[in-house]
Amino acid sequence: MSTAAGTILTGKRRWFALIPVAFGVAMIILDATVVNVVLPTLIKEVGLTTTDAEWVTAAYSLTFASLLIVAGRLADRFGRRLIFVIGLIVFVVSSVLVAMSDSPVSIIGARALQGVGAAMILPSSLSILNSVFVGKSRAAAFAVWGATIGGMAALGPLVGGWLTTDFSWHWAFLINVPIGVVVLIGVLVFVPETKDKASANGADVLGILFSTLGLLGVVFALIEGQRYGWIIATQDFTAGPITWSAGTISIVFVSLILGVASLVALLFVERSRVAAGKAVIFDLRLFKIRSFAAGNVVALVVSLGEFGLLFTLPLFLQSVRAYTALETGVILLALAVGSFVASGAGAAMAQRIGPVRVLQIGMALEALGIIGLGFAISTTVGGWGLVPWLFLYGLGVGFATAQLTGVILSETPVAQSGQASAMQSTSRQVGAAIGTAILGTTLLLGLGHFVNKDLQEAGVPSAQAEQITQVVASSAGQAIPGLGDPVIVEAASQGFSSATKTVSLVAAIFVTLGLLASFLLPRNAARIRAEGYEPPK
DSSP states (O other), rough: BSSSBBBBTTTTHHHHHHHHHHHHHHHHHHHHHHHHHHHHHHHHTTOOOOOHHHHHHHHHHHHHHHHHHHHHHHHHHHHHHHHHHHHHHHHHHHHHHHHHOOSSHHHHHHHHHHHHHHHHHHHHHHHHHHHOOOOOOHHHHHHHHHHHHHHHHHHHHHHHHHHHHHHHHTHHHHHHHHHHHHHHHHHHHHHHOOOOGGSSOOOHHHHHHHHHHHHHHHHHHHHHHHHSSSSSSSOEEEEEEEETTSSSBOOHHHHHHHHHHHHHHHHHHHHHHHHOOOSSSGGGGGGGGGGHHHHHHHHHHHHHHHHHHHHHHHHHHTTTTTHHHHHHOOOOEEEEEHHHHHHHHHHHHHHHHHHHHHHHHHHHHHHHHHHHHHHHHHSOOOHHHHHHHHHHHHHHHHHHHHHHHHHHHHTTTTGGHHHHHHHHHHHHHHHHHHHHHHHHHHHHHHHIIHHHHHHHTTOHHHHHHHHHHHHHHTTTTTTGGOOOOHHHHHHHHHHHHHHHHHHHHHHHHHHHHHHGGGGGTTTTTTTHHTTTOOOOO
16 A cells, blocks of 8 residues: 555565564664673773773764764655665674774774664664554554664673673674674565655755754763863863864863754754745654654653663673673673563553553653662672562563654654654664763762772772772773772772662663653553554645
């Protein structure tokens, strides 16, 4: 069946189309979280500092978040399958480049390129589902898409741990090559091309420029403010031949001002183009839809806490508890199990009590799980002491992630699905990037305070305690096992545990704020599409 926006699939073929699309999404989400458990190995083998480790994660999130809106609009205009395939190729090639890298700079650069590929895959994947599924089958496809994100985010550490322990960290990225080939074949065979014919009315060059610069500038500033200083530069910034000297106006401040100015300019440009009937990179009128506007707020806030914790916990398990990468992945598997259980049960619950209530239950479980982890973390806790709380956290992720996408897109016209999909993905990724930055900074500040305090309480002289604290902080705790003296190791481990508890508390606060924001959502959001109703275009 054909529509203005593309081809509606029926029968078995729609599910054959769903499989490669879901696997493409699984690959980029898996790769985003595989890194969390691989980071300690990269710190040891490649010589990453704590800041480098943050940037291995943040570089991916930064380009990912900055380009989602542009990629979503390109998918609407030139073809959703086309942009998906191009993104897939970029992602696989950049994965090989990461695996071949032997320095922090090359790894971070290749990870940024991965983010470009991921930015093309994610919104086009959701836009494909939104345009080729209808009615109850669309609700089911959204649930699978959401469950894939939640499940793969939790499964990534196990896969990364296994590959890193039994093979090498390089294979944590090379695994994307065979997966990418299979996905490419499946998409070309089973997924039809769809596009929005109305979007061919000219290119919004200024919109592309301002949206990219705006998101890039703001997210960079939020990530690097603590490191380089918010107003006055506290240290030199070097990027290739460019050096921004300490003592001058901080590059963070300049980046933030330019980013905010670009986003403000974007608002004026898009309003003007809409009034003139011209094509836009993002139609601001979508924010008049309550489920879309409130849903994006929830996605942004809850992502601040969800993914930042997965950056910190593997570092704690491997530095303080001396677990291998594989053992760390096995412990974190409890999160994946909880997510899969919840994703399966969530659809039935949504039919009875509504998707918004399932979403809220999920976020409440997430907050409880994170708080429980905070109380459980100690220098002596074993894997079984963390598993119940990780499972509870995973249940929350499964309920929340599987429902949130359907809620956000429930009332958006299919012809604008690329824009809408890109914006909800942008909200998630901006939240993840900022969350990683905030929780990474919280970890560093916590290490600086608690490790120093516990060392001095253990009788270590102040000057020596300060030196050891700097070593522990710069290595993200990976130097702890090699400190030698059992008293110093125990004190440093205790300090790291306290810092991780603080990170858990901050993460729980963000998720709780997301829960509160969810009460802005209309109670019956997402039931509209499930019943087969299409909003007016």
